[in-house]
Amino acid sequence: MSTRFAAILIAAGALFGAGGEGLKPRASASDYPASATGAAAAIGATLLTADEARSRFSTDVSRGYLVVEVGVYPKDGAPIDLGPGDFMLRLAGREDSIRPVGPKAIAGVLQKSASGDREITLYPNVGVGYESGRGYDGIRRGGWSTSTGVGVGIGDTRPPASTDADRKTMEMELAEQQLPEKVVTAPVAGYLYLPGKVKPDRQYELEYQSPAGKVVVRLEQKRADTK
Amino acid sequence: MVYTLAQGVRRRLRGPSMIARKLAVLLFAAAVLGIAADKSDDPGRKTRVRLGGISVGFGYARYGGPFGYLWYPGGYYPYRSWWGPYYSPFWDLYAPLYYPGFFPGYLRESGPGIGEVRLTAPEKAEVFLNGGYAGIAKDLKTMWLEPGAYDLEVRTAAGAYARRIYVLSGKKLRIDTAEQEASR
Numbered sequence: 364m365s366t367r368f369a370a371i372l373i374a375a376g377a378l379f380g381a382g383g384e385g386l387k388p389r390a391s392a393s394d395y396p397a398s399a400t401g402a403a404a405a406i407g408a409t410l411l412t413a414d415e416a417r418s419r420f421s422t423d424v425s426r427g428y429l430v431v432e433v434g435v436y437p438k439d440g441a442p443i444d445l446g447p448g449d450f451m452l453r454l455a456g457r458e459d460s461i462r463p464v465g466p467k468a469i470a471g472v473l474q475k476s477a478s479g480d481r482e483i484t485l486y487p488n489v490g491v492g493y494e495s496g497r498g499y500d501g502i503r504r505g506g507w508s509t510s511t512g513v514g515v516g517i518g519d520t521r522p523p524a525s526t527d528a529d530r531k532t533m534e535m536e537l538a539e540q541q542l543p544e545k546v547v548t549a550p551v552a553g554y555l556y557l558p559g560k561v562k563p564d565r566q567y568e569l570e571y572q573s574p575a576g577k578v579v580v581r582l583e584q585k586r587a588d589t590k
Numbered sequence: 591m592v593y594t595l596a597q598g599v600r601r602r603l604r605g606p607s608m609i610a611r612k613l614a615v616l617l618f619a620a621a622v623l624g625i626a627a628d629k630s631d632d633p634g635r636k637t638r639v640r641l642g643g644i645s646v647g648f649g650y651a652r653y654g655g656p657f658g659y660l661w662y663p664g665g666y667y668p669y670r671s672w673w674g675p676y677y678s679p680f681w682d683l684y685a686p687l688y689y690p691g692f693f694p695g696y697l698r699e700s701g702p703g704i705g706e707v708r709l710t711a712p713e714k715a716e717v718f719l720n721g722g723y724a725g726i727a728k729d730l731k732t733m734w735l736e737p738g739a740y741d742l743e744v745r746t747a748a749g750a751y752a753r754r755i756y757v758l759s760g761k762k763l764r765i766d767t768a769e770q771e772a773s774r
Binding site for chain 2: 493
């Protein structure tokens with residue numbers, strides 16, 4: 364690739380690149396739990412467990428999406444026109460694969476499907492009373508009375524993360540940490556969001572496609588977390 | 591939103607104690623069945639049970655006997671005494687339960703959509719939000735913020751902790767400055 368073409372690619376990336384800057388890449392691809400090297404770049408990746416996703420995101424992204432942290436390390440500083448769309452995920456041994464979804468779509472889905480908690484409030488009450496006097500029939504009546512009771516209030520709290528401001532915030536959080544979409548010459552890292560839920564003890568394959576060829580990284584879902 | 595009042599009354603000398611007890615059991619059973627029937631597909635949905643408060647009261651009522659008559663089809667009825675058997679001083683104790691507006695869950699539901707940030711940091715650390723000084727950590731253990739992204743910085747004599755945080759309404763975000771994530 365000529366120097367001029369590389370410069371054009373970088374300029375185009377700067378102009379049309381979308382999303383945030385992603386994450387700080389680890390020192391090398393081999394620092395990720397899974398890695399592979401191709402003709403154009405080395406790829407390191409890890410599939411986040413639901414617990415990890417919950418601790419790293421305010422957005423409840425694990426409710427319907429797989430999160431893969433990926434690092435891309437271009438070989439010899441050669442420019443790569445990179446984007447989340449270059450990746451796909453599939454279960455090992457299967458042909459059908461899924462591609463990453465954009466932050467805007469995810470935020471819209473999560474905002475609409477946000478569910479509130481149910482709250483049951485108990486109000487116990489006790490009372491002691493004394494009545495005396497004659498009734499209309501002339502019979503004297505009275506004495507001590509006691510009462511006990513419980514009020515039960517059942518209600519749904521407003522779902523968290525369900526306002527328009529929440530949707531924008533979720534979109535921002537996901538976009539800022541997504542794998543950048545731009546021309547890169549240095550290592551970059553970020554998250555990929557793929558539709559689906561983590562299946563326990565399954566092996567996944569993350570495939571990176573570039574003009575220089577494919578790179579397949581074998582990911583394994585950690586046994587401890589199956590949510 | 592459903593409100594159910596279960597109430598049992600025991601009167602030693604007179605009164606519809608059995609009816610009240612049966613009614614209380616029925617209402618309580620209805621509430622429990624209602625909770626059980628409300629199944630949701632969302633595994634993230636939780637049911638919280640909380641104590642709204644305990645009310646304890648004492649009442650005294652004295653009947654002066656009949657002093658007037660109220661006409662009704664079939665004859666006259668002594669209205670003063672009509673009041674007696676049906677009025678109970680305990681009714682006042684239940685008054686807060688008659689108004690759903692007093693239900694704290696209702697009040698929270700109507701509240702502004704803000705998120706909670708729980709900060710764990712050295713007490714004297716200075717906290718900055720979006721570059722502006724917010725206060726010291728001792729006073730900012732809990733912050734309520736509108737949904738949005740904020741640049742949080744906590745400065746101590748030992749150094750600074752900086753992180754971009756994303757606040758969502760109704761959600762709690764815990765931040766411990768002792769925990770630094772390698773990926774950020």
